Amino acid sequence: MAQTSRTRNRARSQQWFERAQQSLVEGVNSPSRGAAVYSPGPIMLERGQGSRVWDADGNEYIDFMMSFGALIQGHAHPALVQTVSQAMASGPHFAAATSAEIEAAERFRRMVPSAEVVRFTNTGSEATMLALRLARAHTGRRKFLKFEGHYHGWYDPFLLNAHSHPPEQLGTVENPARIPDSEGIPPSTFDDVVLAPWNDVSALEQILRRQGHELAAVITEPIMANMGCILPRDGYLQRMRELTRDCGTLLILDEVVTGFRYAPGGCQEYYGVQPDISTFGKALGAGFPVGAVAGPRSILERMSWGEKMVLHYGTFNGHRLTMKVVAANLDMLSAEHAYRQLHAVGNAAIAGLKEVFRRRDVKAIVQGFGPMFQIYFTERDAIHDFRDYCKHVDTKLYSRLVHRLLDLGIYMTPSNGLHWIISTAHTDADVQTLVEAADQACSGLS
Ligand SMILES: Cc1ncc(COP(=O)(O)O)c(C=O)c1O
Helix, strand or coil, X not given: CCCCCCCCCCHHHHHHHHHHHHHCHHHCCCHHHCCCCCCCCCCCEEEEEECEXXXXXXXXXXXXXXXXXXCCCCECCXXXXXXXXXXXXXXXXXXXXXXXXXXXXHHHHHHCCCCCEEEEECCHHHHHHHHHHHHHXXXXXXXXXXXXXXXXXXXXXXXXXXXXXXXXXXXXXXXXXXXXXXXXXXXXXXXXXXXXXXXXHHHHHHHHHHHHHHEEEEEECCCECCCCCECCCCCHHHHHHHHHXXXXXXXXXXXXXXXXXXXXXXXXXXXXXXXXXXXXCHHHHCCCCCEEEEECHHHHHHHCCCCCCCCCCCCCCCCHHHHHHHHHHHHHHCCCHHHHHHHHHHHHHHHHHHHHHHHCCCCEEEEEECCEEEEEECCCCCCCCHHHHHHHCCHHHHHHHHHHHHHCCEECCCCCCCCXXXXXXXCHHHHHHHHHHHHHHHCCCC
């Protein structure tokens, strides 16, 4: 676990953390926020505005984590503050039909061409869970294929080889070790899961030739966002589309991270791939908990009431206040300059960081483009998949870098598996500050 000198005063964070451990497991509500990542303990954040956050001791940071990408408009955007207070004043939720959910869905469909219809959920995990159920019902098949190193939320069947592991535990590409990510899952759950390496066309061709006819779905992240930021090789997603179509297997594109981030229509627009079903979350709600499943009527209407329906219930589905936020958020993201700005600011940050590493002779690459990227300490020119990540990335050195950056006023998770996020609130000046901090943090880093 990385230790840090912690030059900033974090006495209040420390006090809160001690208190937190009396009531919360590990003092947090998700292990990725606790001491396992933020050793010796988490920084308690108390306030956010624009691109900035402040901790319990009053320290200011530029936030490049942005709630794991949920805060596409930064913190406390004034238009969203107004939307939320108006929605709250008129009733946040009725669990009944509302015009708010229609307005959100109409905007969603305008931006995502594959969304003939949409169903809102409360989280990305619920969305992927529902997508798989729909795919199984639609095809009448039980099995599905997931890729090594892809995370699709915490639903049982997805929790196979989503975490990284030491290289000696991985098995071979042809015969990968099947490693559950959680206790408490019956091993038989994974009998229906076919595991494949990602970014490897010939492996996918072979598996689908053998087993394609029995697969309900192939689920993939379009950009691997849970091993940092790993881009698909040229033509890979397009070939996956052809292969799945040929064997009657549905393609589920998990855009929980990439949706509304790279383009109005997410990565499916950016890479020109038409999925059968796609899932969304994070940036959709600009900080509010929401997910979505989108696709053609022929598949999604299986949820319509009837004896043979695909069941999807939820007290908070289409939460009124959240739907108002979604509509306002999508309106802002529809502005012509929104994605141009996200890409320009992100690309400037990437270029600046690359230049720092070059000048300081640090063996690190910056991978990704525009609004999302990751730094890898590696001898490699690129990281292409799960195995590259497990074998060739020095995640401990990355953690040390981020702990230094935290001391220099840059907020980011020290976990190398996540990624740097640019929101519409970030400016060129924020990028400049990041690059200067990175330069300082690299001094003597080893
Ligand atoms: C690609 C992907 N799918 C699904 C999920 C699950 O989303 P949530 O955390 O909102 O349940 C995540 C979360 O990080 C994700 O990265």
